[in-house]
Amino acid sequence: MTQVLVVNSGSSSIKYRLLDLPSGHAVAKGAVERIGESEGLLTHRGPAGEVERREPVADHAAGMRAMLAAFAEAGPDLAAVHLAAVGHRVVHGGERFTAPTLVTDEVCEVIASLSDLAPLHNPANLKGIQVAREVFPDVPHVAVFDTAFHATLPPHAHTYAVPREWRAEYGVRRYGFHGTSHAYVSRMSARLLDCGPADVNVIVLHLGNGASVSAVRGGVCVETSMGLTPLEGLVMGTRSGDVDPGVIFHLRRAAGLTVDDLDDALNRRSGLLGLSGVNDMRELIKLIDNGDEDARLALDVYCHRVRKYVGAYMAVLGHTDAVVFTAGVGENNARVREHALTGLGDLGVRLDHDRNERGGPVISAPGSPVTVLVVPTDEELEIATQALALVS
Ligand SMILES: Nc1ncnc2c1ncn2[C@@H]1O[C@H](COP(=O)(O)OP(=O)(O)O)[C@@H](O)[C@H]1O
Numbered sequence: 107m108t109q110v111l112v113v114n115s116g117s118s119s120i121k122y123r124l125l126d127l128p129s130g131h132a133v134a135k136g137a138v139e140r141i142g143e144s145e146g147l148l149t150h151r152g153p154a155g156e157v158e159r160r161e162p163v164a165d166h167a168a169g170m171r172a173m174l175a176a177f178a179e180a181g182p183d184l185a186a187v188h189l190a191a192v193g194h195r196v197v198h199g200g201e202r203f204t205a206p207t208l209v210t211d212e213v214c215e216v217i218a219s220l221s222d223l224a225p226l227h228n229p230a231n232l233k234g235i236q237v238a239r240e241v242f243p244d245v246p247h248v249a250v251f252d253t254a255f256h257a258t259l260p261p262h263a264h265t266y267a268v269p270r271e272w273r274a275e276y277g278v279r280r281y282g283f284h285g286t287s288h289a290y291v292s293r294m295s296a297r298l299l300d301c302g303p304a305d306v307n308v309i310v311l312h313l314g315n316g317a318s319v320s321a322v323r324g325g326v327c328v329e330t331s332m333g334l335t336p337l338e339g340l341v342m343g344t345r346s347g348d349v350d351p352g353v354i355f356h357l358r359r360a361a362g363l364t365v366d367d368l369d370d371a372l373n374r375r376s377g378l379l380g381l382s383g384v385n386d387m388r389e390l391i392k393l394i395d396n397g398d399e400d401a402r403l404a405l406d407v408y409c410h411r412v413r414k415y416v417g418a419y420m421a422v423l424g425h426t427d428a429v430v431f432t433a434g435v436g437e438n439n440a441r442v443r444e445h446a447l448t449g450l451g452d453l454g455v456r457l458d459h460d461r462n463e464r465g466g467p468v469i470s471a472p473g474s475p476v477t478v479l480v481v482p483t484d485e486e487l488e489i490a491t492q493a494l495a496l497v498s
């Protein structure tokens with residue numbers, strides 16, 4: 107029996123899972139959320155039961171200790187488990203990392219050097235790695251990068267039309283993120299279509315807290331909506347997605363905002379939150395149902411952006427077999443799916459209302475030239491699989 111621990115250390119949470127491979131069975135799983143807030147929340151499910159604890163979790167190191175305490179309480183005893191690897195989600199791998207990588211001190215230094223490009227993510231990822239390496243010094247640690255699946259973007263898709271020295275000296279190019287999810291979901295979609303990955307072209311809509319879309323031709327990613335950082339593209343929970351960079355110059359000059367103010371505003375106070383006051387899609391829907399006009403506009407902007415990208419990526423692919431929804435919003439919110447794909451009938455994308463309400467996997471109408479799917483993502487399983495493949 108081979109077991110892999112996966113740590114997905116995010117900006118304010120640590121999600122983790124202990125997996126049996128190749129079955130994919132979760133022996134234990136849990137999350138430490140609201141790290142750094144006045145009350146943190148730990149939930150854990152193991153063979154000896156469930157743990158739920160509400161107490162402050164000061165930082166990610168404390169979060170990792172809370173995770174270990176939960177294993178001690180509800181099992182399994184990690185000291186008695188033979189871990190084949192610990193797999194870590196790392197968001198930005200830059201140009202250096204395009205495949206799963208064995209973690210060393212030098213690898214950690216490069217991940218740290220990329221923090222400016224993923225300030226919400228890389229520092230947290232690194233903290234998870236540091237603590238886990240201390241606790242499991244004899245187990246191989248593997249970093250699995252969000253950017254890796256997008257390393258195949260052709261130059262015309264990853265190049266920004268900006269001065270040569272920015273590109274040559276500062277690594278200014280498009281990278282793309284959520285690659286682990288796009289890789290897993292595109293592969294699962296091919297399976298649902300009864301094809302091999304090489305035989306289908308799919309558009310994957312990862313709509314979670316962060317959100318991105320990718321165009322995958324024959325298993326190879328050829329376009330994606332996030333860029334140098336996870337800020338470009340779709341409207342997200344707290345991130346603006348695409349805006350004219352002129353907005354930044356205007357606010358710099360007219361309102362005197364600093365670069366840090368602008369970074370904070372576009373990453374943490376924009377998106378659904380900036381439009382409606384809430385960043386969680388469930389809360390947004392409640393506001394809309396209570397007649398809140400700002401919330402309705404927020405949903406319209408969100409869905410309009412998704413629709414624009416679907417149309418654009420159909421043009422990029424030339425032929426599209428499936429449009430696939432995944433992640434928290436994509437998997438659970440029928441209203442967003444329907445709203446986003448409305449009006450695409452002439453492009454061959456025809457949703458079936460009842461199938462969509464039931465949740466899939468197939469939610470397009472019979473005979474729709476493009477199949478529409480709902481496919482749950484599983485970043486932890488994909489990270490575990492890739493980590494194990496590297497070490498064995
Ligand atoms: N049942 C649901 N109905 C509607 N939205 C949901 C549901 N479950 C989760 N979501 C939405 O999914 C989003 C979080 O997605 P998730 O993929 O978990 O994000 P992340 O991994 O980035 O934290 C939130 O906006 C949340 O409201």
Ligand SMILES: CC(=O)OP(=O)(O)O
Pocket residue numbers: 116197227252283284314315316317336
């Ligand atoms: C890269 C990214 O946006 O990740 P998340 O959705 O977890 O914030």
Ligand SMILES: [Mg+2]
Pocket residue numbers: 314315316433
């Ligand atoms: Mg996510």
